[in-house]
Amino acid sequence: MGLKSDRVVVVTGASRGAGKGIALALGATGAKVYVTGRTRTEGESPLPGTVYATADEITRRGGTGIPVVVDHSDDEQVRALFEQVADENGGRLDILVNNVLTVPDALTAKGPFWEKPLSLVDLFDVGMRSTYVATYHAGPLLAANGEGLVVNTSSFGGSCYMHGPAYGAGKAAVDKMAHDMAVDFRPFGVAVVSIWMGLLKTERTMAAFAANPGAYEGLAATAETPEFTGRVVDALARDPELAKRSGQVLVGAEIAAELGVTDVDGNTPPSHRPFLGDPPTFSDAVVD
Template identity: 40%
Template sequence: MSLSGWVCLITGASRGIGKGIALQLCEAGATVYITGRQEKTLKETAAQVSERGGKCVPVICDSTSGEDIEKLFARIRGEQNNRLDLLVNNAYAGVQAIFDNEGKKFWETEPSLWDTINNTGLRGHYFFAVHAARMMVAQGRGLIVTISSMGGLRYLFNVPYGVGKAACDRMAIDMGIELRSRGVASVSLWPGPVNTELISQFMEDGAQQNVESKYTDLFANGETTEFSGLCIVNLAKDKNLMSLTGKILMTCDLARRYGIQDVDGRSITDFTSLKFLLTQVPYVSWLSSLVPSFIRMPRFLLPLASNHF
């Protein structure tokens, strides 16, 4: 119960990564507000939390609605005596659209794909962060975690996806600069490939129809939906948290930092290890068996892979 007494808010927590984060935070003793647009799935998540002995408050909230967001924060202030310790910006509405438009170039899709992917997963994150920061700055402490991905560094899925994730990373970093002196931390978190309900269903449907997807190998050994939550629990209680503010953190890095494994007992794939990187290069993948797993690519080299100057 390391987070006993904490008040947390997770957006888009009715399923997927958000749900997994909610389960882990509640297990750690926090009171967790979860948002989503569907009452049924929110209540299902709350029920699972209760089964684990946690305290969860499901709230119907559209992350694209400024009015809904304002009402939610007014409720938290009233019910929790103006206390909010942690915000996880996770809500995302673009997964189905990404797979529906797999293989299409940006000019072959409807321009509204941009709104589907980024209204909830970028604009909404900013709105939530503004309201959360006002509460956290007033109390002199807090943590804002923005869920992002490697798509912020290199091309992945499509144009709106990459632009949105790059913006999420920049937002988390710049918020960290402005919040540092107020005792509030802001980080961007990159999970590895995660086997969410939608991803698993997509893979199952493709297998039944004998449709080969380029994402099959990517998600074959994916993280569980709860591992990001386990990382956030450990991050929240890190005594040196402020040394990490304004940074992009990877779940594989946090697994090593805190000595943790996934909730199903599996070790997390380190996507920056030389051993893994060699497996991705044709004709030299055999060398991976000869390379120790502890040899990793220095973090400062990651941006060079996409340097356009």
Template identity: 40%
Template structure:
């Protein structure tokens, strides 16, 4: 393991079964934090998607401390029980909360070729019940633990979709809400020395993105150009390194309330991705062309 400079810190990463959430959980644990990870499935799913158990095994194999908790973030009671358990097991301590859980990928892929007025009404809830409403709920519970201790950081995993057209309107509205949540909540939390930011990864070489590519390929679309971009895109571990750098930044309160692209953090903190990977671009125009292309 690397130098465990987060020793003694308690973290929660929601939606950590795979992809970005998994990468963040692994990096926080590698840095020494005890990490509570959540997801709807404890064991490997039939379709081969990742699981909490898989994330936990990877963390434990590297000497990290991880507590997997099966949690359906569409259910308020599950979320309430999660924070109650963390509070009870750690004497009320919570240092880092990463709101990453999102449940809209399947319907976004299924309904991709339709205009928003032809989407099922469930599109909004499938995307924003977990992706926005539950983020707010987790932030409330997290703040209740951090404020009394005058310490902590909440990180919402967002995207450039909060400031440009991406995927569909329900998705963009949700991400804009996540960013605004960080900005507005940060104003109230600042006097308690609790930071709240949004993190904006670029294209990430995750399981979900490759599922999008496969779906486009199945429709007969030419996806080679986009596949080439994604295969060299940010890895989930890179996003995790950005999170670790934020949590250990002594000047984090100067960033509170802001939406922070990973490529900017990489430059500031000197973060390197795996060989052959890295931020695709710091140009919104190129990113816009990517997300509005054939795979989206």
């Protein structure tokens, strides 16, 4: 995709957190960025941020931010989102970032999964299933474009035990989707990757840091800003070797080091591979 400054991008789940940071970083390249989320006004969520505030900040940074209120558990709303993108851009879409994820309050509670609320399976819907549905509707636009990039945001929880089996299954699923979607997209010049992010300085995480600073002192020093992954996505989209990476699970910090990407503060966050484990390696076999 070269050095395009007029990319058309969709980032799901961008009212706050990783999605907001990714959207801001891509918007700063001059892209038109569609940001989705459910939060219309401050106060609707216990955490700050709205789709409109994210879109406004994108525009202030030199891009074009377009807010679209979407509940990603509603397939019809997702279909309408990509119909809007197609209608407003002559059928064009360059980058899709599948980031939206339900984060139940009990996700990080201690104890075995059967002692936690069954509602943790909600992240199979908005997280795992929503990744499939969004890419399903984006697929024809990307394929017609003849090039493009799909990114599934993920984490080391796809490999190691992290927050229990519901979270782990959801992340492992989007990792495998990236591999399998890449097979179908390959003839159309579209790459698909899953990016393992590190600990992020999101609104939720920063609140936890403030509530218990001693417990997070070491982790806070190496945490990534939410915009870091967006910078990595931008670099990947410009990487002449992108096609060779398609279908892989990539550690964001490692790709950043390889492509010369730094965080907003100029630091290079470390990879957590040494103590959280390796990304999966999938078979090259294709059974139609």
